[in-house]
Every structure is written in structure tokens, then in C-alpha cells.
Amino acid sequence: MGPAAGDEAFVSLYRRFRPGRFADLMGQPHVVAGLQHAVRDDRVAHAYLFSGPRGTGKTSAARILARALNCESPKDGEPCGVCDSCVEIARGASLDVHELDAASNNGVDAMRDLVAHAALATPGRWKVYIVDEVHMLSNAAANALLKTLEEPPGHVVFVLATTDPQKVPATIRSRTQHYEFRLFGFETLVELLRTVRDAARLDLDEDVLALAARRGRGSARDALSALDQLAASGSVGDERPGLAAVLDAICEEDAQAILVAATALHEAGWAPQQLPVEVVDDLRQAFLLAVAPELASVDGPERQRLHDQAARLGLPRLVRAMELLGRAQVDMREAPDARVVLEVTLVRVARVDLDPSVSGLAERVARLEQAQGAGGAPSAGAARSEAGPAPVRSPGARPTLGAVRKERQAAAPPPEPVAEEEPPAVVVEEPVVPGEPLDRDTLVEAWGDHILRSLPPLAKALYSAGRFLAVEDGTAVFAVANAPHRDRCADLQPAVEDALASHFGVRVPIRLVLDTESDTSAGPPRPSRSASGPPAAAETDPADLGDDDFDPDAPGVIVEIDSLVQARLLEAFPGAEEVQP
Numbered sequence: 407m408g409p410a411a412g413d414e415a416f417v418s419l420y421r422r423f424r425p426g427r428f429a430d431l432m433g434q435p436h437v438v439a440g441l442q443h444a445v446r447d448d449r450v451a452h453a454y455l456f457s458g459p460r461g462t463g464k465t466s467a468a469r470i471l472a473r474a475l476n477c478e479s480p481k482d483g484e485p486c487g488v489c490d491s492c493v494e495i496a497r498g499a500s501l502d503v504h505e506l507d508a509a510s511n512n513g514v515d516a517m518r519d520l521v522a523h524a525a526l527a528t529p530g531r532w533k534v535y536i537v538d539e540v541h542m543l544s545n546a547a548a549n550a551l552l553k554t555l556e557e558p559p560g561h562v563v564f565v566l567a568t569t570d571p572q573k574v575p576a577t578i579r580s581r582t583q584h585y586e587f588r589l590f591g592f593e594t595l596v597e598l599l600r601t602v603r604d605a606a607r608l609d610l611d612e613d614v615l616a617l618a619a620r621r622g623r624g625s626a627r628d629a630l631s632a633l634d635q636l637a638a639s640g641s642v643g644d645e646r647p648g649l650a651a652v653l654d655a656i657c658e659e660d661a662q663a664i665l666v667a668a669t670a671l672h673e674a675g676w677a678p679q680q681l682p683v684e685v686v687d688d689l690r691q692a693f694l695l696a697v698a699p700e701l702a703s704v705d706g707p708e709r710q711r712l713h714d715q716a717a718r719l720g721l722p723r724l725v726r727a728m729e730l731l732g733r734a735q736v737d738m739r740e741a742p743d744a745r746v747v748l749e750v751t752l753v754r755v756a757r758v759d760l761d762p763s764v765s766g767l768a769e770r771v772a773r774l775e776q777a778q779g780a781g782g783a784p785s786a787g788a789a790r791s792e793a794g795p796a797p798v799r800s801p802g803a804r805p806t807l808g809a810v811r812k813e814r815q816a817a818a819p820p821p822e823p824v825a826e827e828e829p830p831a832v833v834v835e836e837p838v839v840p841g842e843p844l845d846r847d848t849l850v851e852a853w854g855d856h857i858l859r860s861l862p863p864l865a866k867a868l869y870s871a872g873r874f875l876a877v878e879d880g881t882a883v884f885a886v887a888n889a890p891h892r893d894r895c896a897d898l899q900p901a902v903e904d905a906l907a908s909h910f911g912v913r914v915p916i917r918l919v920l921d922t923e924s925d926t927s928a929g930p931p932r933p934s935r936s937a938s939g940p941p942a943a944a945e946t947d948p949a950d951l952g953d954d955d956f957d958p959d960a961p962g963v964i965v966e967i968d969s970l971v972q973a974r975l976l977e978a979f980p981g982a983e984e985v986q987p
């Protein structure tokens with residue numbers, strides 16, 4: 407442990423309490439055992455690759471290795487910590503340790519410089535060269551490094567550290583001994599923070615340590631930074647006022663309450679950017695408590711609160727809220743007024759009926775299914791929206807699918823099911839209402855004006871390359887150029903059918919055909935889920951994701967999350983193309 411800072415200028419806990427011996431390096435027992443034994447048994451390699459997330463001890467381990475190698479009286483592979491060499495290395499003043507940060511200095515000149523130094527051996531001394539973020543080296547610099555690794559000078563150890571080992575050239579990787587540093591477990595972080603607290607004589611209780619450990623998210627550096635902040639603010643007591651109120655408002659689907667809670671936090675001094683980070687952190691813990699409780703890192707009353715909130719929210723809503731708030735964090739960086747983005751997002755999180763995204767639609771469909779399965783009315787969120795005057799609307803005033811359906815059901819007697827093989831019990835939307843046939847012109851106009859632009863990015867991209875040929879018996883015939891394209895469209899057909907249903911208030915099944923000629927009726931119906939069989943919404947069976955009884959292993963969850971991830975990726979990287987394996 408380093409010296410206590412006392413009245414000196416502020417030095418972060420992370421810098422003051424860098425581990426100085428292998429025994430102090432926590433959370434990486436496999437690394438410690440390997441390196442310490444190598445020193446003790448004189449089997450030190452010429453080059454190591456330390457990979458792992460930031461703040462997991464990679465450069466600390468490299469410095470301990472340097473100390474152990476050059477210590478005047480090492481014991482069992484450990485540096486003594488008090489000899490001149492140990493002290494100099496700890497001070498960062500030793501000539502035996504050179505560090506190059508490739509993230510800020512990735513050119514070939516810096517590497518040549520380093521390599522030239524490496525060639526000048528000092529008798530009896532080990533030189534340790536640490537190259538941080540080695541994957542950032544330029545090609546020329548990487549080649550210069552590789553040449554040295556091919557014929558390493560004696561008594562030189564290269565420690566190449568990286569957060570992204572896959573980007574390190576294989577030629578370099580293959581010449582190293584690779585150690586993977588892992589994120590710290592919650593308990594390990596708390597233990598580390600406890601050690602530091604005691605050494606620094608900080609008056610902080612266990613709650614503060616737990617909170618700092620959570621903030622660290624597996625990184626010792628981040629956890630110690632959080633501890634620095636908490637030590638400065640004094641306590642954790644009202645450190646996150648009103649955060650529970652935000653989650654409560656999400657559970658209650660209360661848009662007003664969520665804005666009130668957010669405003670209170672803003673007035674308490676929170677930056678708009680801080681709120682989604684903290685809320686997502688809470689939601690993530692709630693998510694873990696629901697899916698894999700052993701991975702959650704909250705304790706005490708907090709754990710009970712989040713567990714209850716997870717049960718009230720249900721898995722689909724948890725996932726959707728995390729996604730929306732995660733995206734808001736990105737959007738807020740560019741927005742002229744971050745608060746506007748935040749508030750719109752919070753309202754969307756609270757009110758699923760105001761969220762036009764796929765996950766929002768999926769959740770609404772799931773609720774309808776639940777309501778239908780129970781023989782009751784649609785649940786709160788769907789029923790809350792007000793129905794507009796006409797069945798076909800501009801997008802601005804578009805009511806929810808549930809609202810339109812309610813209105814229809816009130817206006818007309820339930821339609822006789824047309825001759826279709828879909829059993830009504832599991833069908834989400836009714837077939838097209840007889841007497842109001844949808845014609846192609848109406849469909850094409852609505853498609854071009856509203857529906858296409860409301861689709862998720864991937865669906866939009868795929869479906870904008872095709873066209874509607876006809877509407878036959880309520881089924882929209884959609885033509886695309888070739889079979890692979892058709893198959894990819896088929897994958898996203900549920901989302902498009904949802905969008906059609908949402909717009910027209912009735913289910914409009916799609917039949918995908920190839921655009922070979924204008925005569926579409928000749929095309930045989932596709933055997934897959936597009937033309938027959940249960941509607942795809944039933945295939946993913948969101949009913950399985952019910953609020954009270956969620957099952958993360960249900961296939962629907964995977965399918966839904968998978969396609970959402972795909973769509974999000976496309977949103978995040980416009981123009982990216984998905985490469986089929």
C-alpha cells in the first residue's frame with residue numbers, strides 16, 4: 407500500500423493504492439500464480455500479453471513483475487517493497503521500467519525508440535517494457551515490435567497490455583504468453599474497497615462501499631473513483647434521491663410521476679446525462695434479479711425493492727426500458743437540449759402506447775394476447791390511449807392497436823372468421839373485417855405516406871425495395887426481386903404486419919412473392935409462416951413473457967431480443983450491412 411496522502415494535494419485512491427506485491431493484486435489469482443511462480447523459478451517469458459477490461463490490474467501486474475525481477479531481496483517470487491529498486495519502480499522513477507501508451511503514441515518512431523532502448527542491456531538488471539493498448543499501434547510500429555519479439559534481447563520482458571486482444575496481430579500474439587484479466591466480482595470489489603478504506607482511514611460505512619463497488623461495474627479503477635467521490639460527498643444517505651420514484655413511475659406507467667421525479671433529481675443537481683445511467687443501472691440489477699439473481703450486486707432493502715420492481719415490470723418491459731434509456735444516452739450527446747431527449751424517452755418508457763418501436767409494439771401485442779387469453783379487456787397501457795374518430799388516421803393521431811380494436815368491436819358485431827386455418831384463440835388480430843375491403847391504392851398510399859417510415863430500420867431497408875402488387879381477400883401481396891431477399895423479408899414480416907395492423911386497425915396478412923411478372927396470382931403460396939399457419943406474433947408467443955411469470959429461456963425472448971439487437975445495430979451504424987454467416 408502506498409503512503410497516506412495527508413495534507414498533500416489530492417491524489418486519487420486509485421493511484422495511492424496501487425498494489426505493490428502479487429499478494430495485493432486482487433481478483434486475478436490465475437495471473438498472480440503464473441507470474442509469481444515464473445519469477446521464483448526463473449522461467450520468465452520474454453513477452454506477455456495482458457488482456458482484459460480497463461481497471462482490472464494489467465499495468466499494475468506489469469509493474470509488480472518489474473519489481474519482483476529487479477528486487478534486491480525477493481521472497482518466494484515477491485518483491486520486498488523496501489529496497490532501492492522496489493522504491494524507485496513504485497515512484498515511477500526507475501530506468502528499468504518503460505511505458506508506452508499506444509493509445510496516445512502509436513507511431514513507429516516511439517516504438518523504434520523503445521526497441522533501441524531494449525537493446526541496451528544493463529548487466530544484472532531486467533528491463534520491463536510495458537506497451538499499453540498495444541492493439542492501437544500503427545502497422546509500422548507493430549512490425550518494429552514484432553521484429554524485436556522475434557529476437558528478444560536478454561533480460562528484457564515485454565508486457566503488452568490491451569483491452570481488445572482480438573485486434574492484436576496474430577503474429578505478435580503468438581509470440582507472447584497470454585493472461586486474461588477478468589472483471590472483478592462484486593464481493594472482490596467490496597473487499598478491495600474495504601482494504602483501501604481502512605488503509606486510508608476513511609470514515610465510510612458498508613453501504614457506501616457497496617454502492618461504490620456497484621458503480622465500479624467490475625473495474626477496480628472505476629470503483630475507487632466512485633469511492634473518491636462518495637468520500638468527498640460524505641455519505642450515501644440521500645445520494646440518489648428520487649431514483650426509486652423513477653422506477654416506481656415506470657412500474658405504474660405514470661408519465662406525469664416520472665417527469666416529476668426527473669425534475670426533482672434535476673433540481674437536486676443531477677445532470678440530465680446522469681439519470682439514464684443510474685436508472686439503467688437499477689434496471690439492470692432488477693433484470694439480473696429476475697433472470698440470474700446470483701449475478702446481481704445489490705444487497706439489503708435495495709435488493710428487495712429492485713426484486714419487487716422487476717416482478718411488477720416483467721422482463722419485456724425491463725428490456726425495453728433499458729434499450730430506450732440506453733439509446734437516449736447516445737442521443738443526448740448530440741442533442742442541443744439533452745433534457746428534451748431525456749423527458750421524451752422517460753415518457754416513452756412509462757407509456758408503452760406512445761412508443762412506436764418494435765419492442766413497444768411487441769409489448770402491446772403481448773398485452774392484447776394476455777387480455778384476450780384471460781377473456782378480459784386490454785390492460786392499462788393499451789386501454790389508456792384515446793381512440794380517434796376514424797379508423798384510418800394520420801400518424802400523428804394514430805391510436806393504439808388495442809384502442810382501434812375496441813372501437814371496432816363496439817361499432818360492429820364480431821366478424822365471422824373467414825375460412826382460414828388460424829384458430830381464433832391464439833390469433834392476435836382479427837382477419838380483415840368483411841364489408842370494408844382494403845384496396846391496393848389505399849394500402850400503397852398509406853404505405854408510402856406513413857407505414858414504411860414507421861418500420862424499424864432493418865424492415866424499412868428490406869421492404870422499401872419491394873412493392874405491393876395487390877390485395878387479395880384481405881391479404882397484401884408484396885413482391886420482391888429475388889428469393890434471398892424474400893426470405894429476409896419473411897423474417898421481418900411480423901413487424902411489418904404489426905405496423906399494418908396498427909395503421910389500419912385490422913390484421914393485414916402479407917404474402918411475399920417474387921417480382922418476376924405482373925401476374926401475381928400465379929405464384930404458389932409460400933409454405934412458410936407468411937401465407938398460412940399461425941401469425942408470426944403467436945410464433946414468438948409473447949404471452950410467455952407475462953408480467954408475473956417470465957421465463958428467460960422461452961424461445962420468444964431470444965427471438966425478440968435478437969431481432970431488436972439487429973435493428974439497434976443498424977440504427978447505431980447507418981448503412982451497415984448484416985453479413986450472413
Ligand SMILES: [Zn+2]
Nearest residue numbers: 477486489492
Ligand atoms: Zn525489493
